[in-house]
Structure formats: C-alpha cells, structure tokens
Amino acid sequence: MPLELHENQGRVSLDTIRRLYRRNARLTLYKLIHKTHPAELACVYRYLNSAERQDIFKYVQRMEGLPLFLQELDHALIPEIFENYSALETASIISVMPTEELAELLDSFPEENADDIKALLNSKEQAELSEVLQYADDSAGRIMSHEYMAFHASLTVAQAIEKFQLMGEDVEMPFYIYVVNQDEVMVGVLSLRQLLLNKPDLLLSEIMEKDFIYVTPREDQEVVAELVTQYNYLALPVLEKDRKLVGIITVDDVIDVIREEATEDMMKMAGAGEDEDILLKTTLQNAGTRFPWLMASWIGGVVALGIIGAFESLLNQTVALAAFIPVIMGMGGNVGTQTSTIIVRGIATGHVNLEEVSKVILKEIRVGMLLGIIYGLLLGILVGFQFIEFHSPVKLSLIVGLSIFSSMSLACLVASVIPIFLEKINFDPAISTGPFVTTAIDIIGVTLYFFIAGSFLSL
Amino acid sequence: MPLELHENQGRVSLDTIRRLYRRNARLTLYKLIHKTHPAELACVYRYLNSAERQDIFKYVQRMEGLPLFLQELDHALIPEIFENYSALETASIISVMPTEELAELLDSFPEENADDIKALLNSKEQAELSEVLQYADDSAGRIMSHEYMAFHASLTVAQAIEKFQLMGEDVEMPFYIYVVNQDEVMVGVLSLRQLLLNKPDLLLSEIMEKDFIYVTPREDQEVVAELVTQYNYLALPVLEKDRKLVGIITVDDVIDVIREEATEDMMKMAGAGEDEDILLKTTLQNAGTRFPWLMASWIGGVVALGIIGAFESLLNQTVALAAFIPVIMGMGGNVGTQTSTIIVRGIATGHVNLEEVSKVILKEIRVGMLLGIIYGLLLGILVGFQFIEFHSPVKLSLIVGLSIFSSMSLACLVASVIPIFLEKINFDPAISTGPFVTTAIDIIGVTLYFFIAGSFLSL
Numbered sequence: 001m002p003l004e005l006h007e008n009q010g011r012v013s014l015d016t017i018r019r020l021y022r023r024n025a026r027l028t029l030y031k032l033i034h035k036t037h038p039a040e041l042a043c044v045y046r047y048l049n050s051a052e053r054q055d056i057f058k059y060v061q062r063m064e065g066l067p068l069f070l071q072e073l074d075h076a077l078i079p080e081i082f083e084n085y086s087a088l089e090t091a092s093i094i095s096v097m098p099t100e101e102l103a104e105l106l107d108s109f110p111e112e113n114a115d116d117i118k119a120l121l122n123s124k125e126q127a128e129l130s131e132v133l134q135y136a137d138d139s140a141g142r143i144m145s146h147e148y149m150a151f152h153a154s155l156t157v158a159q160a161i162e163k164f165q166l167m168g169e170d171v172e173m174p175f176y177i178y179v180v181n182q183d184e185v186m187v188g189v190l191s192l193r194q195l196l197l198n199k200p201d202l203l204l205s206e207i208m209e210k211d212f213i214y215v216t217p218r219e220d221q222e223v224v225a226e227l228v229t230q231y232n233y234l235a236l237p238v239l240e241k242d243r244k245l246v247g248i249i250t251v252d253d254v255i256d257v258i259r260e261e262a263t264e265d266m267m268k269m270a271g272a273g274e275d276e277d278i279l280l281k282t283t284l285q286n287a288g289t290r291f292p293w294l295m296a297s298w299i300g301g302v303v304a305l306g307i308i309g310a311f312e313s314l315l316n317q318t319v320a321l322a323a324f325i326p327v328i329m330g331m332g333g334n335v336g337t338q339t340s341t342i343i344v345r346g347i348a349t350g351h352v353n354l355e356e357v358s359k360v361i362l363k364e365i366r367v368g369m370l371l372g373i374i375y376g377l378l379l380g381i382l383v384g385f386q387f388i389e390f391h392s393p394v395k396l397s398l399i400v401g402l403s404i405f406s407s408m409s410l411a412c413l414v415a416s417v418i419p420i421f422l423e424k425i426n427f428d429p430a431i432s433t434g435p436f437v438t439t440a441i442d443i444i445g446v447t448l449y450f451f452i453a454g455s456f457l458s459l
Numbered sequence: 460m461p462l463e464l465h466e467n468q469g470r471v472s473l474d475t476i477r478r479l480y481r482r483n484a485r486l487t488l489y490k491l492i493h494k495t496h497p498a499e500l501a502c503v504y505r506y507l508n509s510a511e512r513q514d515i516f517k518y519v520q521r522m523e524g525l526p527l528f529l530q531e532l533d534h535a536l537i538p539e540i541f542e543n544y545s546a547l548e549t550a551s552i553i554s555v556m557p558t559e560e561l562a563e564l565l566d567s568f569p570e571e572n573a574d575d576i577k578a579l580l581n582s583k584e585q586a587e588l589s590e591v592l593q594y595a596d597d598s599a600g601r602i603m604s605h606e607y608m609a610f611h612a613s614l615t616v617a618q619a620i621e622k623f624q625l626m627g628e629d630v631e632m633p634f635y636i637y638v639v640n641q642d643e644v645m646v647g648v649l650s651l652r653q654l655l656l657n658k659p660d661l662l663l664s665e666i667m668e669k670d671f672i673y674v675t676p677r678e679d680q681e682v683v684a685e686l687v688t689q690y691n692y693l694a695l696p697v698l699e700k701d702r703k704l705v706g707i708i709t710v711d712d713v714i715d716v717i718r719e720e721a722t723e724d725m726m727k728m729a730g731a732g733e734d735e736d737i738l739l740k741t742t743l744q745n746a747g748t749r750f751p752w753l754m755a756s757w758i759g760g761v762v763a764l765g766i767i768g769a770f771e772s773l774l775n776q777t778v779a780l781a782a783f784i785p786v787i788m789g790m791g792g793n794v795g796t797q798t799s800t801i802i803v804r805g806i807a808t809g810h811v812n813l814e815e816v817s818k819v820i821l822k823e824i825r826v827g828m829l830l831g832i833i834y835g836l837l838l839g840i841l842v843g844f845q846f847i848e849f850h851s852p853v854k855l856s857l858i859v860g861l862s863i864f865s866s867m868s869l870a871c872l873v874a875s876v877i878p879i880f881l882e883k884i885n886f887d888p889a890i891s892t893g894p895f896v897t898t899a900i901d902i903i904g905v906t907l908y909f910f911i912a913g914s915f916l917s918l
Contacts, residue, residue, distance in 0.1 A: 047812040193634075251693070254714070258718060263808060267804070272796075276808075276810075277810075291830060301838075302838075305786055319774050326788060330763075334753055341731055346738045353506040355506070356506065371746050371750060374750070433729075434793075435793050
C-alpha cells in the first residue's frame with residue numbers, strides 16, 4: 001500500500017513503538033521495526049527516552065537498513081546507544097556502514113572509545129578509514145562516497161550497459177557514469193539516460209560530456225554545496241590533483257551540508273555555539289557550550305558599568321538620564337542585529353560581492369541614518385511632551401533624539417564592517433553577529449549618549 | 460577542457476564580461492555569454508550595475524539557456540531588466556520558461572505589469588499558468604514540474620525503454636519512471652536503473668515499487684523538503700486526491716526551498732523581515748522593511764523608560780544603580796536569544812518534539828538558572844570589591860547578583876515558551892526571536908532589577 005505522508009506519521013509510529021515496547025510484544029515490535037523506513041525510525045528515535053533507545057536498538061541492530069539508520073540518527077545519541085556494547089561488538093555492528101559515514105559516526109564517540117573501536121576494525125576497513133581521515137573536517141574528502149561507476153572511455157555503449165547491469169545494484173546513486181582513461185584519470189561524464197539514448201556501437205569517448213565541473217577532496221563542503229545548488233547537479237566527481245577520480249559527492253550529502261551550515265550559522269549568530277545537537281545534550285553540557293559566548297556580553301556590561309560610573313556626577317545632576325539607557329541600547333542593538341544578519345547571510349548565499357563592499361557598507365549606513373532620524377524624532381517628540389517638568393525639555397529632547405540617531409547609524413556601520421572584515425581575513429563572519437557585535441554596539445551607544453548629554457547639559 | 464572550480468571563477472567572468480562590454484566588443488561578448496553556463500551568468504549578473512544588466516541582457520536574451528538563466532537570477536533584478544521591453548516582448552521572452560518558473564517570475568513584476576504580460580501569453584500558456592496559480596504560495600503545487608515520465612503499467616521493459624528513447628531528451632530529471640494505470644492513477648515507481656537491470660519481457664507492473672511516498676499539491680513546501688531530506692529521494696511524485704499524478708518535485712527545487720527557508724528564518728529571527736533579496740533593494744525599501752520590526756524595540760524602550768521613571772526616587776537616592784542597567788539587560792537579552800534560536804531552529808529541523816515541550820522548557824530554565832548563578836556570582840563578587848566606597852557594598856552585590864540570576868532564568872523561560880506557543884497555534888516561531896522576545900526580556904529584566912533594588916535598599 002502506498003504511504004501517504006502526513007505531518008503526524010512520525011508520531012503515530014512513535015506511539016506504536018512505545019506501546020509495543022511497554023507491552024513487551026517482542027515479535028510484533030521486531031516486525032514493525034523491520035518494515036519501517038530506517039530514516040523514519042531514526043527520526044522517531046529522537047523522541048524515545050534513554051532506556052527505550054537502548055532496548056529497542058537490539059531489534060534495530062538486526063535490520064537490513066541499519067547503515068542508513070545509523071547515518072540518519074542524531075549522532076549525539078550514538079554513545080548512549082552503544083554504552084552497553086563492548087568495543088568489539090560496536091566495531092562489528094558499525095562496520096557495515098560506508099567508510100565516510102563510519103568516520104563521521106566514530107567522531108561522536110569519546111576519543112578513547114573511538115580509538116578502541118578503530119583498533120578492532122579489520123585491516124581493510126582501517127586502511128579505508130585512514131584514507132578518509134586524512135582530509136580535514138568539513139572538506140569534500142570527508143563526505144565523498146567511494147561507490148561510483150567509472151568506465152573506460154574505450155567501452156562501447158553496449159559494453160557499458162552490460163557492465164552496468166552487473167554492478168548497478170551495488171551503487172548508491174547510479175545516475176552518472178564517470179569515464180576514465182587507462183590511468184584512471186577522469187576524461188568525461190555521461191548520464192544513464194545518454195547510455196539509453198545512444199547507438200550500442202558508439203564508444204563512450206564519443207558520446208561523453210568532456211566539459212565537466214569537479215572538486216578536489218580538499219575543497220570546503222560549503223563550496224561544494226554552492227556548486228551543486230548553482231548548477232543543479234545530482235553528484236559532483238572528486239578528483240585528486242593528478243585528475244584521478246577518487247570519489248563522488250551526491251546531492252543528498254549536499255542537502256545535509258546545507259542544513260547543517262544553516263543551523264551552525266544561526267547558532268553562531270545567536271552566540272550559542274555551533275552544536276546542531278545541543279537540544280540532546282545535558283543541562284551542564286548545554287550551559288557549558290553557551291557560557292563562553294555570554295562572557296563577551298558580561299565583559300561588555302562591566303565596561304558599560306565603568307563608563308556610566310565615569311559620568312556619575314552628570315547622572316547625579318540629571319538622574320532622568322538613566323531612564324533612557326534601555327531604549328538607546330535597544331534601538332542600536334536591534335538595528336545592528338538586522339544589519340549583521342543581512343550581511344552574514346548575504347555573504348553565505350553569495351549576495352554580497354566582496355569586491356564592492358564599500359557600496360554595501362554605505363547603504364547600511366544610509367539605512368541606519370534614515371531609521372535613526374525617524375526613531376530619534378519619535379523619541380525626541382515624545383520626550384518633549386512627556387518631560388515638561390524637566391528643567392529643559394528641549395535639551396533632553398535633543399540629547400535623546402541625537403543619541404538614538406548616532407547610535408543607530410554607528411550600529412549599522414559596525415555591524416556591516418565587522419562581518420565583512422572577518423570574511424576578508426578568512427574568519428567565519430557568523431560569529432560576529434552574536435554577542436560581539438551586540439556588545440560593541442551597547443558600549444558605543446552608552447558612551448555616545450553620555451558624551452552627548454554631557455556636552456548639552458554643560459552648555 | 461574540463462572546468463576546474465575555484466572560488467574566484469565567478470569573479471574572472473565578471474571582469475571579462477565588464478571589460479568586453481566597456482570595449483563594446485560585441486561579437487566576443489556574444490560568444491563568451493553563449494558559452495558561459497546560464498547559472499554562472501545569473502550569479503555574475505548580481506554584481507553588474509543597472510545599465511550593464513539591461514544592455515548585456517540583449518545578448519543573454521538570445522542564448523539557449525535563457526530559461527535556466529531567468530530561473531537562477533535573483534528575482535529582484537527582473538523588473539529592471541525588462542524595463543525597456545513592452546509587455547508583448549516580455550511575454551514572448553519569458554514564455555520559454557517552464558510554467559511553474561514562469562509563475563514565480565511573474566510574481567517579481569509589479570502586479571499591473573504582471574497582469575499585462577499574462578494577458579499577452581497564448582491561451583495554452585495562460586491555461587497552464589492558471590493551473591499553477593490555483594495553489595497557494597509555498598505549496599508543493601507551486602514548485603512541481605510538469606515534465607516527467609508516466610508509463611502505463613502494462614508496458615514491458617523493452618517497450619518502456621523504447622518509449623524512453625523517444626522522449627528522454629525532453630525531460631529534466633529522467634531518473635524515475637512513474638507507473639500509472641489506465642485512469643492515470645499512479646500505481647508504482649521505478650528507477651531508470653531498474654529498467655536496465657530487468658529482463659525486456661517483464662511488465663512494469665511486475666518490477667515496479669508499489670510502496671512509495673507522495674505528496675499532494677497543497678502540501679507545504681517545507682514538509683516536502685523535510686521528506687526529501689529524510690528519505691534521500693531525488694524526486695517526489697505529486698498526486699491529486701484521486702491519486703492522479705499531476706507533477707513531480709525534484710531535488711534541485713527542494714534545495715532552493717531549504718536555502719530560502721533558512722534565509723527567511725534567519726531574517727525573521729533578526730527582525731529584518733523575510734526578504735531574501737533585501738541587499739538588492741534601495742535604501743528606502745530596505746529601511747521600510749526593517750522599520751516596523753524596530754517599533755517593538757522602540758515601544759519596549761519607552762515602557763522601560765516609564766518603569767525606570769517610576770523608580771526615580773530610588774535612583775535619586777542611589778544613582779549608582781543606573782550603571783548596572785546595561786549589564787542586566789545585556790545578559791538577559793543574550794541568554795534569551797540563545798534559547799529562542801535553539802528552540803526555533805530545533806522546531807524547524809524536527810529536534811523539538813512538540814509532544815514533550817515541558818521537558819524542553821524545563822531544561823532551558825535549568826540552563827538559564829545555572830548560567831544566571833555563575834554570572835550573577837561573578838558580577839556580585841566584582842561589585843563587592845569595586846564599589847567599596849558604596850555605603851553598603853554587600854547589599855549592592857546581592858542586588859545585582861540576584862538581578863542577573865533572575866533576569867537570566869526568566870529570559871530562558873520566556874524565550875522558550877513564546878516560540879513553542881507560537882508553533883502550537885500555527886504561527887511562525889521564527890518571528891518571536893527577533894525584537895519581540897528581546898524587548899519582553901529587556902522590560903522584565905529592568906523591572907525585576909529595580910524591584911529587587913527597592914526591596915533591599917528599603918530594608
């Protein structure tokens with residue numbers, strides 16, 4: 001029966017699995033798990049509790065789709081699931097995975113355990129693993145698949161079809177055929193469709209596409225994702241410097257990269273680390289990830305404390321000034337967050353041309369000034385009417401209006417310059433949007449405000 | 460020669476195109492454009508100025524890859540490019556696009572112009588367009604492709620291959636073959652690979668996969684993206700309620716959806732609207748998009764102003780209290796942003812189980828309390844040492860420490876409850892992270908602080 005997909009499908013399975021587990025209906029549970037799609041099961045696993053995860057894994061472990069299940073599972077759950085397994089048992093269970101997935105999975109174990117498990121893989125698996133691990137995290141070499149079809153250029157279409165029929169079942173995404181010469185150097189590519197559309201006696205070298213895009217295994221995953229997105233390819237070949245084909249990156253891996261990068265960027269922009277799985281961590285781990293980022297904000301607050309302290313006599317004379325601190329900080333902070341988010345995302349999606357940054361920055365400043373004028377006027381007018389009992393309402397009006405204007409303009413300047421500068425020096429601009437930019441803007445805003453107030457009130 | 464991809468490839472083309480344009484080297488420019496990949500050209504277009512875009516489009520207009528170029532181009536640039544074309548010319552140029560892309564493109568014109576252009580399409584194109592437009596924005600029906608292969612179940616493998624050879628060249632992503640019965644009802648699916656792997660005299664109904672996942676044209680694009688990501692499919696069939704096949708959604712469209720949704724979420728989370736193309740807008744449009752979101756922050760600031768005003772006598776008595784406003788607001792605001800980002804992204808990626816929200820919220824509160832204790836202690840100790848000239852350093856220490864603790868804990872509560880509540884009532888949780896949550900937290904923090912200060916100092 002065809003599966004119709006509806007939003008609560010996952011939830012239905014979750015309830016059923018739980019019920020069967022609680023009733024200890026082993027056989028039914030076993031059968032249900034074996035007919036559930038591994039990806040769906042991985043999704044359900046997220047919502048089980050610790051004991052359920054461990055117990056139910058005894059059934060999952062024997063399913064055919066185990067490699068896909070382990071691949072799709074949130075990796076933060078892995079160590080817990082294998083807690084009661086010896087390193088040898090773990091090694092034998094996870095060795096069914098493709099090497100690049102195995103490398104990623106091992107990363108989720110504490111280093112000591114991972115080393116123990118690695119040592120118990122067989123020598124072929126170990127060799128393959130070392131090959132993957134030679135590439136840096138987040139490089140193309142780490143996600144490329146080693147299962148692909150590379151055919152010699154001298155084959156005819158008929159021979160290629162025959163060869164495909166022999167091996168087609170083992171290959172994950174057999175939609176492109178990579179054409180290599182006698183030295184395994186890639187010389188062209190063709191799609192399965194082209195095999196079917198051409199005469200059987202033509203040579204692959206005659207029908208292949210010789211203009212193709214490739215990446216090296218050291219290329220950044222984000223660049224690979226960008227290429228696949230731009231050109232709408234289903235897979236990209238990965239070539240070593242000598243143009244030898246060493247792997248392919250498929251579109252499903254690219255989708256994972258895009259999602260992970262987006263999540264990482266959002267987390268970094270909020271100053272919450274970059275751990276996709278933070279929701280699955282303990283309170284202590286969660287707080288530990290977030291603690292250092294808040295330090296920026298704390299130090300900024302202490303600096304602001306010192307600055308305001310320096311203006312104590314001014315404050316003593318005009319205590320009403322204190323009441324405007326929140327609105328001046330808030331407006332600068334929020335307009336700055338808007339700017340830095342627009343710029344950081346613009347850099348990530350290629351909308352910011354790094355050759356013409358002055359245009360981008362100048363526009364942000366214009367926007368900041370425009371918004372600053374409007375909100376400064378609004379607050380100035382409000383103050384003019386509200387604080388008539390103040391000894392000089394016009395002065396106060398001018399002070400707060402001018403402070404809003406200058407803090408919002410400067411906020412846009414700072415919030416656009418910092419991410420662009422970070423990108424230029426090859427730092428991740430996403431980290432700038434978080435507490436750093438906000439804190440810088442807070443300090444600038446408070447200083448400007450008291451400086452402006454001091455100038456006017458001493459007149 | 461194979462294209463090696465490197466980061467500045469786009470930039471090289473940009474410079475070359477500009478140089479040729481300035482030298483008025485028409486023929487060379489024409490040739491260069493015609494051998495550039497349309498997707499790359501669309502990317503270069505982003506960085507040209509207005510006049511260059513309009514002039515160079517005269518060459519682009521005649522290229523074979525025009526539909527792909529228009530599809531990949533930032534849509535904010537469309538109206539400008541067609542500025543000097545009549546509605547009839549525009550209609551005839553853009554009618555080369557697939558209907559679903561045409562519908563999206565028309566959306567980028569001012570409504571009046573779009574209506575004029577629509578009226579000038581031929582009647583077949585108009586009928587197809589109305590069919591697409593019957594579905595809501597962001598629904599599967601809007602992005603589904605109408606080019607797919609649907610074969611009858613009674614065909615043999617050999618007949619199917621023959622039919623494929625006749626039509627395979629016209630279909631965008633011919634990797635799945637959809638099997639239908641005599642009523643055009645979808646009954647199964649098979650991949651091109653399966654055609655090649657099976658005996659020629661078998662019927663499609665014998666080899667097809669009968670268990671398949673599909674969506675309806677009214678399904679939300681995000682749900683479709685979720686399914687494709689989870690199951691690693693290259694395309695999903697779209698079926699009407701009577702199970703008639705009406706289109707397919709391909710993985711390249713899904714990638715665009717994922718990226719757009721991520722950008723939209725980031726922008727909403729920063730309170731910067733949800734316009735992907737904001738960087739291409741004028742200063743006025745940009746400021747206009749951002750203005751309303753800042754209003755929340757402004758109103759919040761005015762409320763804080765009123766609250767602090769209410770504590771004027773307390774401030775008069777202890778003016779040092781003013782200096783702590785920034786640090787208390789900053790810590791609450793930043794920890795709250797962390798929490799709401801984690802929760803909002805967790806909801807978007809399926810990491811937050813909406814059936815067990817109390818667990819999620821309680822953990823956030825624990826994290827907030829833990830971080831609040833640490834940062835409260837740090838500030839309390841600092842104050843104890845720094846402000847010894849204050850009449851009661853211990854009291855001030857307690858006031859600020861306790862205020863940090865309570866504002867950070869409450870911030871985590873508010874920042875986790877609001878997005879979950881919004882999701883439950885089917886509102887987009889991403890909007891909550893922006894100025895709304897921050898402003899609410901600012902007000903709560905300031906109120907708590909003065910309340911605590913008032914209680915201690917009147918002792």
